Amino acid sequence: MTVIGEAAPAKRAQTGFPAARLAGWFFMTLWIVLGAELAWKLTSDFDAEFFGKYFPKLLEGLVVTLELVALSMVLGGLLSIPVALARVSRNRLVSRLAFFYVYLFRGTPLLAQTFLVYYGAGQFRPWFEDMNLWWFFRDAFNCVILAFTLNEAAYLAEILRGSIQAVPRGQTEAAQSLGIPKAVTFWKVVMPQAMIIALRPFGNEIILMIKASAVASVVTVFDLMGATRLAFARSFNFDIYLWAALIYLSMVEVLRRVWDRIETRLTRHIGYASSK
Amino acid sequence: MESMLSLLSLGADGWGDELLIGAWVTVRLALATLPFGLVLGLAVALAKNSGQPSLVLAGNIYTTIFRGLPELLTLFLVYYGGQIVVQKLVGLFSDTYVEVNGFLAGMVALGFVFSAFSSEAFLGAFKAISRGQNEAGHALGLSTRQTFRLIILPQLIRLTLPALSNLWLVLLKETSLVSVIAYDELLRKTFIAVGVTKQPLLFFTVALLIYLVLSLISSTGLDAIDRRVRRGERRVA
Numbered sequence: 355m356t357v358i359g360e361a362a363p364a365k366r367a368q369t370g371f372p373a374a375r376l377a378g379w380f381f382m383t384l385w386i387v388l389g390a391e392l393a394w395k396l397t398s399d400f401d402a403e404f405f406g407k408y409f410p411k412l413l414e415g416l417v418v419t420l421e422l423v424a425l426s427m428v429l430g431g432l433l434s435i436p437v438a439l440a441r442v443s444r445n446r447l448v449s450r451l452a453f454f455y456v457y458l459f460r461g462t463p464l465l466a467q468t469f470l471v472y473y474g475a476g477q478f479r480p481w482f483e484d485m486n487l488w489w490f491f492r493d494a495f496n497c498v499i500l501a502f503t504l505n506e507a508a509y510l511a512e513i514l515r516g517s518i519q520a521v522p523r524g525q526t527e528a529a530q531s532l533g534i535p536k537a538v539t540f541w542k543v544v545m546p547q548a549m550i551i552a553l554r555p556f557g558n559e560i561i562l563m564i565k566a567s568a569v570a571s572v573v574t575v576f577d578l579m580g581a582t583r584l585a586f587a588r589s590f591n592f593d594i595y596l597w598a599a600l601i602y603l604s605m606v607e608v609l610r611r612v613w614d615r616i617e618t619r620l621t622r623h624i625g626y627a628s629s630k
Numbered sequence: 631m632e633s634m635l636s637l638l639s640l641g642a643d644g645w646g647d648e649l650l651i652g653a654w655v656t657v658r659l660a661l662a663t664l665p666f667g668l669v670l671g672l673a674v675a676l677a678k679n680s681g682q683p684s685l686v687l688a689g690n691i692y693t694t695i696f697r698g699l700p701e702l703l704t705l706f707l708v709y710y711g712g713q714i715v716v717q718k719l720v721g722l723f724s725d726t727y728v729e730v731n732g733f734l735a736g737m738v739a740l741g742f743v744f745s746a747f748s749s750e751a752f753l754g755a756f757k758a759i760s761r762g763q764n765e766a767g768h769a770l771g772l773s774t775r776q777t778f779r780l781i782i783l784p785q786l787i788r789l790t791l792p793a794l795s796n797l798w799l800v801l802l803k804e805t806s807l808v809s810v811i812a813y814d815e816l817l818r819k820t821f822i823a824v825g826v827t828k829q830p831l832l833f834f835t836v837a838l839l840i841y842l843v844l845s846l847i848s849s850t851g852l853d854a855i856d857r858r859v860r861r862g863e864r865r866v867a
Binding site: 374375377378379381382384385457458461462463464465466467469470473474476477478561564565566567568569571572579582583586592595596598599602603606607 | 677680681682683684685686687688689691694695697698699700701702703706707710711714799803804805806807809810817820821824828829830831834835837838841842845846
């Protein structure tokens with residue numbers, strides 16, 4: 355047994371610090387080299403013809419991506435309200451059904467759900483044609499919106515349910531003791547507080563949706579990812595993937611920062627933000 | 631109904647065995663990614679917790695990149711980019727054509743994503759374990775490594791398990807993306823079955839149910855592990 359004395363801490367002070375610094379320098383150098391390589395690759399190799407041909411397509415794809423995200427968030431948000439209410443319903447059957455819906459869509463890959471809607475709809479083509487609905491399912495974009503909406507509703511319903519249940523019971527009780535009707539209590543007392551709790555997970559959900567929307571490219575939707583894949587398939591120029599990566603990254607980072615601002619602003623009366 | 635069952639049966643006529651093989655490949659891919667993602671995530675978390683500004687910054691850049699990129703794009707970057715890099719490296723010595731394996735590309739890409747997210751979970755746990763624990767370990771004459779293994783790690787597992795369980799379930803679903811680079815996991819096998827039988831509704835529903843069963847099994851197992859690592863905690867009624 356070694357003598358427990360100054361040896362242990364002294365050793366730490368000598369070896370621990372430079373190793374961390376060396377590692378830090380090494381990895382930062384690595385990032386800087388990679389970043390410089392990327393910048394150099396995208397500028398010196400710059401092929402004006404290639405860029406002029408495909409970059410506008412990428413931007414068109416970006417618009418489609420934003421449409422996909424916005425539409426499925428809004429529609430999914432609307433659908434999530436009844437699902438969340440069903441989830442907390444006292445009727446066992448209703449709450450079980452809602453639970454199964456949420457479990458099904460959260461427990462399976464979005465890509466598989468998209469395939470099911472997109473290819474599954476084709477199987478019902480005669481039936482949809484009879485119903486005059488085929489125009490909707492004929493377009494891959496609509497199928498993707500449908501799949502994303504159903505998926506998003508499941509995630510948002512869980513966020514909504516969690517936030518509503520996180521509002522202290524005392525709030526409802528206080529409102530009741532003031533004689534405020536139940537509906538007014540729900541919309542004017544509970545909901546505003548629940549929305550603030552839901553703010554952060556909701557922001558994360560938008561970011562996850564931006565990332566997940568790339569899946570649409572697999573079923574022939576030309577979103578940002580789809581435009582990128584098409585450009586790569588035609589040109590075999592790997593740069594296009596790097597451009598797409600830069601666009602996606604800046605989109606997510608901007609949204610994250612803006613969302614932080616919004617959250618700070620909306621919660622300034624409670625002082626959540628400063629403790630974060 | 632009977633025709634559906636025969637389509638799903640095992641053996642030469644049915645696609646049941648193909649789907650099960652696909653499911654097994656999916657599980658294997660997820661299981662292979664897990665240790666890679668965990669170790670990398672832990673390393674990144676240690677970097678971000680090091681207090682060394684350059685190391686912290688390097689770790690944060692890593693997290694920002696792999697948390698912000700769509701998983702599908704990460705996969706393509708690793709698959710095609712890896713192809714280019716490997717080809718260049720091999721090209722230095724010989725001119726054989728090499729192809730990056732889909733399994734490996736999937737494992738690396740999903741591992742990067744997993745580690746970016748898990749490093750945040752580990753970092754949160756590091757912050758939750760007080761400094762005093764480290765100091766107490768050193769006061770007992772344990773080396774830095776022993777302190778980590780015997781004192782910090784057991785608490786780390788308990789604190790990060792809920793987040794890691796979630797990430798595992800996400801990983802299990804994300805393996806489906808590897809089907810896009812033509813790797814024969816569950817979704818791709820299903821796709822092939824649909825192509826032959828023209829029964830998309832049946833087969834994709836079955837695929838969804840298989841994924842559901844996989845995540846059900848996982849959650850059951852993870853709950854059991856969670857109960858085990860928490861056995862020392864006092865229960866609050």
